[in-house]
Amino acid sequence: MRNSRRLTVIGILLCGVLVLAPNSWAQERAPILDQVAKTYGVDSWDKVEAVRYTWNGEITGLFKAAHKWSGSPRPTRLPLRA
Numbered sequence: 001m002r003n004s005r006r007l008t009v010i011g012i013l014l015c016g017v018l019v020l021a022p023n024s025w026a027q028e029r030a031p032i033l034d035q036v037a038k039t040y041g042v043d044s045w046d047k048v049e050a051v052r053y054t055w056n057g058e059i060t061g062l063f064k065a066a067h068k069w070s071g072s073p074r075p076t077r078l079p080l081r082a
Contacts, residue, residue, distance in 0.1 A: 048073050 053069045 045073070 049072070051071050051073065054067070056064075056066045058064045
């Protein structure tokens with residue numbers, strides 16, 4: 001009996017959360033987020049030719065690891081392989 005009541009209460013709470021969630025998603029962004037985005041260059045994203053990411057790691061005496069990645073923000077541009 002206790003478990004069925006508990007499941008009923010959990011179900012009601014879950015429905016309440018699902019009803020209220022879309023309202024919170026519709027809120028506007030905080031102005032500080034726009035300021036941070038402009039500081040890091042979101043306005044000039046259309047001028048970006050490629051995004052490159054590289055990392056190197058080493059545990060002395062055990063192993064070395066490295067990874068390189070390069071991507072283009074424009075899907076119509078194909079990478080050239082030499």
